[in-house]
Amino acid sequence: MAIIHPIQNIVAFGDGLVIFAVIKNVILAYKRQDTGSYKLIGKWTDQYDRTESIKDKVTKEQDRQIDENAKKQKDNEGNVVIQKKKTEAKIPVPGPGAPPVYSCIRNLLISKDGHKLLSCADSDKSVLVFDIDLNNDTNCLQLVKRQPFPKRPNSITITDDGKTVIMADKFGDVYSIPTDGEPLKDINDELDPILGHVSMLTDVLFKVDSHGKKFIITTDRDEHIKVSHFPQSFIVDKWLFGHSQFLSSICSPLWKSEWLFSAGGDDFIYLWDWESGKKLSEFKYSDIIKPYLTEKHLAPSRFQNESNDIIEYAVSKIVAFSGIPYIAFFVEATNILFIVKIDVENKKISESNTLELPYNIISLNTANDNEVIVSLDNRDSNGENFVKFVKYNSQSCIFEINEQKTKELDACFDTLKNDSNITVEKENIFPLYSTTTLRKHGEHYS
Amino acid sequence: MRAASGNMDPNSKRFLYRVNKEENRKELKHVKIDESSIIASDSGNKSKKNKKNGNKMELPKKKYYRQRAHSNPFSDHQLEYPSCPEDMDWSKLYPAFKDEHTGEMTKEVTIADIGCGFGGLMIDLSPAFPEQLILGMEIRVQVTNYVEDRIIALRSNHAKEQTYQNINVLRGNAMKFLPNFFHKAQLSKMFFCFPDPHFKQRKHKARIVTNTLLSEYAYVLKEGGIIYTITDVEDLHNWMVKHLDEHPLFERLSKEWEENDKCVNIMTNATEEGKKVARKQGDKFVACFKRLPNPEII
Numbered sequence: 001m002a003i004i005h006p007i008q009n010i011v012a013f014g015d016g017l018v019i020f021a022v023i024k025n026v027i028l029a030y031k032r033q034d035t036g037s038y039k040l041i042g043k044w045t046d047q048y049d050r051t052e053s054i055k056d057k058v059t060k061e062q063d064r065q066i067d068e069n070a071k072k073q074k075d076n077e078g079n080v081v082i083q084k085k086k087t088e089a090k091i092p093v094p095g096p097g098a099p100p101v102y103s104c105i106r107n108l109l110i111s112k113d114g115h116k117l118l119s120c121a122d123s124d125k126s127v128l129v130f131d132i133d134l135n136n137d138t139n140c141l142q143l144v145k146r147q148p149f150p151k152r153p154n155s156i157t158i159t160d161d162g163k164t165v166i167m168a169d170k171f172g173d174v175y176s177i178p179t180d181g182e183p184l185k186d187i188n189d190e191l192d193p194i195l196g197h198v199s200m201l202t203d204v205l206f207k208v209d210s211h212g213k214k215f216i217i218t219t220d221r222d223e224h225i226k227v228s229h230f231p232q233s234f235i236v237d238k239w240l241f242g243h244s245q246f247l248s249s250i251c252s253p254l255w256k257s258e259w260l261f262s263a264g265g266d267d268f269i270y271l272w273d274w275e276s277g278k279k280l281s282e283f284k285y286s287d288i289i290k291p292y293l294t295e296k297h298l299a300p301s302r303f304q305n306e307s308n309d310i311i312e313y314a315v316s317k318i319v320a321f322s323g324i325p326y327i328a329f330f331v332e333a334t335n336i337l338f339i340v341k342i343d344v345e346n347k348k349i350s351e352s353n354t355l356e357l358p359y360n361i362i363s364l365n366t367a368n369d370n371e372v373i374v375s376l377d378n379r380d381s382n383g384e385n386f387v388k389f390v391k392y393n394s395q396s397c398i399f400e401i402n403e404q405k406t407k408e409l410d411a412c413f414d415t416l417k418n419d420s421n422i423t424v425e426k427e428n429i430f431p432l433y434s435t436t437t438l439r440k441h442g443e444h445y446s
Numbered sequence: 447m448r449a450a451s452g453n454m455d456p457n458s459k460r461f462l463y464r465v466n467k468e469e470n471r472k473e474l475k476h477v478k479i480d481e482s483s484i485i486a487s488d489s490g491n492k493s494k495k496n497k498k499n500g501n502k503m504e505l506p507k508k509k510y511y512r513q514r515a516h517s518n519p520f521s522d523h524q525l526e527y528p529s530c531p532e533d534m535d536w537s538k539l540y541p542a543f544k545d546e547h548t549g550e551m552t553k554e555v556t557i558a559d560i561g562c563g564f565g566g567l568m569i570d571l572s573p574a575f576p577e578q579l580i581l582g583m584e585i586r587v588q589v590t591n592y593v594e595d596r597i598i599a600l601r602s603n604h605a606k607e608q609t610y611q612n613i614n615v616l617r618g619n620a621m622k623f624l625p626n627f628f629h630k631a632q633l634s635k636m637f638f639c640f641p642d643p644h645f646k647q648r649k650h651k652a653r654i655v656t657n658t659l660l661s662e663y664a665y666v667l668k669e670g671g672i673i674y675t676i677t678d679v680e681d682l683h684n685w686m687v688k689h690l691d692e693h694p695l696f697e698r699l700s701k702e703w704e705e706n707d708k709c710v711n712i713m714t715n716a717t718e719e720g721k722k723v724a725r726k727q728g729d730k731f732v733a734c735f736k737r738l739p740n741p742e743i744i
Contacts, residue, residue, distance in 0.1 A: 171651065173658065196658025198519060198621040198651075213743055222622050223529070228661070234694055235740055236665040239625050241530030442524040 002423040004416055006432065007375035007386050011108045012367040016389070018134065019409065020110070020117060021375070023422050024430065025103045027119060029132075029140050030412055036404065038412045042140035044130070045421055046103055048123040051091060053148075058089040102430045107155060108365075111162040116179060117141065118165055120153040127153055127167050129179050147183040149175065157206045159214070159230075166194075166230075168201035168218055174233070194233040197224060202264070202438065203250050206230070209275050210258060217260065217274060219247035221438050225262060227274055238277045242270055246314070246438045251327070253320035256344060261327055263315035265439050269329065269340070271349055283340060283349040289313065289331045296333045296433070303441050316364075316435040323369025324392055330361040330374075332435045337361060337374060337390060339399050355399055358385050362432050370394070371402065379426055386413045463510040467595050503602045506595035508564065513588040516642055519621045519652055523585070527618055531629040540579055542611035553612075555579040555628070558666075559637040560620045560654060563718055565593035567639055568613040569600065570716035574708060575612070578634075581627075582615040590617040621659060624666055631668035635709065638686070640719035643679040655686040657693060664695040667737040672699070675733045676713050678723040683731035696735040704734055 009022040019030040019038065029042030094101070103123040110117055110132075117130040129145040151171035158165055158179070168174045173193035177184075184190045199220035207215045214230040215237065225240040225247060245265030252260050252274070260274040267286035272279055290311075299310040318329035325342040340352040359376040367373040370392040378385040387409055389402035416422045454461045517523075528534040536551050537544040543553050557575065559567050562582025571580050584590045593615040600610040618627070641654040650656070655675065663673060673696065675686045690696045704710045714720055714730055723730055 173651075193658055195661060196656070198619075198659070224625075229743055232694075232741065232743065234657075234661045234664070235743070236625075236661055238630070239530075241626070244529065440522040442522050 002425055004413060004422055005424045006362060006377050006379055009108050009363045010373055010375045010387055011365045012373050013110045013114055015368045020108050022105045025105055026421050037408050041137050044141045046105060046121045046123055050123060055091050058091055062089040104430055109156055109158060111158050112160055113162055116162055118156055118158060124148045125152045127156060127165055145183055147177055150188055154201050155204045157204045159206050166204055166206055166216060168204035170200050172197040172199050172201055174218060195228050202248050205250055207252060219250055221246040240272050242279050248314055248316055248435050249318045251318050251320050254322045255325060261318050263318045263329055265314040280347040281349045285338060292334050292336050312436050312439055314435045319364055319366050321370060322366050328372050330364055333360055333433045335360050353399055357388055377432055379429060383414050386410050460510050471594055503599045505599045506592050511588040511592040513586055517585045519619055525618055527623045527626045531627060534627055539614035553579050555581045556633055557635045558633055561641055562615060565596055566717045567637060567713060570712045572610050572613045580613045583618050583620045584615060585619055587617060590615055624662055628666040630665055633666050634668055634671045636663060636673050638675045639713055639717050640677055643682045655689050657689050660693045664737055669737055669739045671737040673735045674709060674713055677731055678728045680731060687733050690735045695738050697738050699734040699736055704732055
C-alpha cells in the first residue's frame with residue numbers, strides 16, 4: 001500500500017506563519033490562517049527530464065569523436081576527409097539491474113527578507129531560486145532561476161543582501177552566482193569556483209564579522225572548518241582545528257554572531273569564536289546517545305570486526321534557537337532531540353535536555369524565537385506524526401511539543417494521500433540516512 | 447607492516463629487503479645519529495660492499511621500492527597528520543634542531559617540496575640552506591620509505607659533519623592537509639617539481655596547481671615567499687602559469703631572476719625527474735612566482 005513519503009526537509013518563516021516542506025521532488029508551501037489551521041498556498045514539482053541533457057551530452061561526444069576520426073582519415077591526396085554524421089546518437093537507458101535514480105530535492109533556505117526561497121535539485125544538480133509572493137494564494141512559489149552545476153550541490157547559503165547564492169558541492173568546490181539573471185549554459189567554461197577543498201563539502205555559511213567584513217565558512221569530510229574572506233575568497237583567513245572526524249553541520253546563533261557551533265562524525269559538539277579562531281567549549285554527547293543506538297548504527301560489514309560490535313554514528317544537523325540561548329541537534333537514525341543550554345556569559349555549553357520523539361528525526365530547523373521544527377520518518381505511522389514543533393515553555397522552563405500547531409500542520413499532509421507525486425511504496429522511500437556514510441575508513445593503503 | 451608485505455612473496459629478495467629496512471627505519475628514524483651509534487645501527491645491513499667501504503652505510507636501492515607511479519589524492523588513505531600545526535612534533539624529524547634544555551625546536555620548517563619523489567631536490571638543497579629546515583611531502587608509501595632510508599643513510603654517513611640534519615620527508619596528502627602541518631605565513635619557499643600532469647580534462651582538479659589550492663598555498667607562504675614550478679609537459683606548464691598569473695596573490699618572477707636564483711639551478715638539475723628529462727634531452731619549463739601581500743580587505 002502506498003503511503004505519503006516522509007518529509008525530507010521542512011523550514012518555517014515569519015514566526016511560523018509560513019512553512020515550506022519537501023516531499024520527494026515536490027516543494028509545498030503552507031500559510032497559517034487566522035483560525036490556526038494551515039492552508040496550502042504553493043506547490044512546485046521538479047519535472048526535469050534528464051533524457052534531454054543526456055541526449056545533448058551523447059550528441060556532443062559523438063561530434064567530438066567524428067572530429068577526432070576525421071583528423072586521422074585522409075584521402076589519396078592527403079586531404080582530410082570529413083565524415084557526415086550517419087546516425088543519430090543513441091540515448092542510453094538504464095538496464096533492469098541499475099540502481100534507482102532518486103530525483104531528490106535537498107536544502108531549503110529562505111533569504112533574510114523572506115522574498116526568496118533557495119533549494120537544490122538532484123535531478124540536474126542544480127540550484128533553484130524561487131520568488132515568494134505571499135499575496136498569491138494559488139501558488140506563492142515562482143521559479144526564477146535554475147542553475148545546473150557539474151557536481152551535485154551539497155549545501156547552499158545566501159548573502160545578507162539576498163543577491164548572491166553561494167553553493168558548496170560534492171567535489172569540494174564553492175561557486176557564487178547571482179540570484180537573478182539567466183542561468184549559465186556551460187558552467188565549466190564560464191565560471192571558476194571561488195574557493196575549494198580537496199574533499200567533499202558538507203556545509204557552508206555566509207557571515208559578517210563585528211567590523212562588517214564578510215566571510216564564508218566551509219566544512220568538509222576531512223575534519224576541516226575553513227574561514228575565507230568574501231568576496232576576496234582567495235584570502236584564507238583561518239582554519240578551526242579540533243574535530244577528529246568529518247563535519248556535517250555548522251550554525252551560528254543570531255544572539256551571538258561571532259560564535260559557531262559545529263558537529264559531525266566524532267563525539268563532540270564544539271563551540272568556537274570564529275572571529276578569533278578560538279575554541280571556547282565542547283560537549284560530549286556520545287555517552288548520552290549510546291543507549292538509543294540500534295543495529296542501524298553498526299558499521300558496514302567490510303569495516304566491521306569479528307564480534308560485529310563497531311558502531312558508527314554522527315550528528316546530522318545542529319541549529320540554534322533564534323531568541324533563546326539554546327541549540328538543538330540530533331544523531332542520525334535516532335528519535336532523540338538534544339537541546340543544550342548555552343551559558344553565554346561564561347562561554348560554555350552547559351546542561352542538556354533530551355526529548356524523545358515517536359520516530360527517527362530526519363530534518364531539523366529553527367521555526368521562531370523559541371521553537372524548532374522537526375520532520376520524522378513516519379513510514380510506519382499510518383499517516384500521522386509527519387512533523388513536530390518543539391517549543392520552550394517559559395513557565396515550566398521545559399521543552400515540549402507544541403501539540404496544537406503540530407496537529408494543525410500534520411492534518412495538512414494527510415490530505416496529500418491521493419497525490420501520486422507524493423505517495424510511495426514503503427520499499428521505495430528515498431535514502432533518508434546518509435550522513436554516517438561520510439565516515440572515512442582509510443581503506444586505501446598505497 | 448602492511449605496506450611492506452602487501453601481496454608479495456615472503457621469500458623474495460625485495461620483501462626481505464623491505465622488512466629489514468623497515469626495522470632499521472623504525473629504529474633510526476627519530477634518533478640523533480652521532481658517530482658512536484653508527485656501527486650498532488648498521489648491523490642489519492652488513493654486505494660485502496659495506497665492509498669494503500669501512501663503516502659507510504649503504505644508500506637504499508630504488509629497485510626495492512617500486513610502486514605504482516600515481517596515487518589518487520581524493521581517496522581515503524591511511525595517513526598520519528597532526529590535528530593542527532601546534533600538535534606536530536617536529537623534533538622527531540629534525541632531532542638535531544631540538545634544544546636539549548627546553549625541549550623546544552630551535553627552527554621551524556620554511557621550505558617545502560610538495561611531491562618530493564625520491565628526494566633528489568632536498569638532498570641538494572640541504573647544503574645550500576644549512577640554516578633552514580626543509581620538508582619533503584610525498585603521498586606514495588614506498589617512495590617515502592626510500593627517501594627516509596636515504597636520509598638515514600646520509601645522516602649516518604655524515605655524522606661527523608652533522609650534515610643532512612635539516613631535511614626530512616613525510617608521507618602525506620599535501621592537497622588536503624597542508625594547513626594541518628604549517629601555520630599561516632610559515633613557509634618561504636614551496637617547490638612543485640615535475641608534478642603529475644593529469645592529462646585528461648576531467649582529472650584537472652587532481653592537479654597540484656589549481657586556483658582554489660593556490661589560495662591555500664598563499665596561506666602557508668609568507669609575503670615575498672616563492673612558489674617554484676618545473677615540468678617537462680608544456681601543456682601543464684601553461685596551465686600552472688595561467689592559474690598562478692590569474693591568482694591575485696601571486697606575481698611571476700622574471701627570467702633574469704630565475705637565472706640568478708640558486709634554487710632554480712638546483713631544481714633544474716638535481717631532481718631525478720630532471721635528470722631523466724635531461725637524459726632524454728627533453729624540455730624543462732620553469733616558472734617562479736612571488737607571494738604578494740594581501741590586498742586591503744573590502
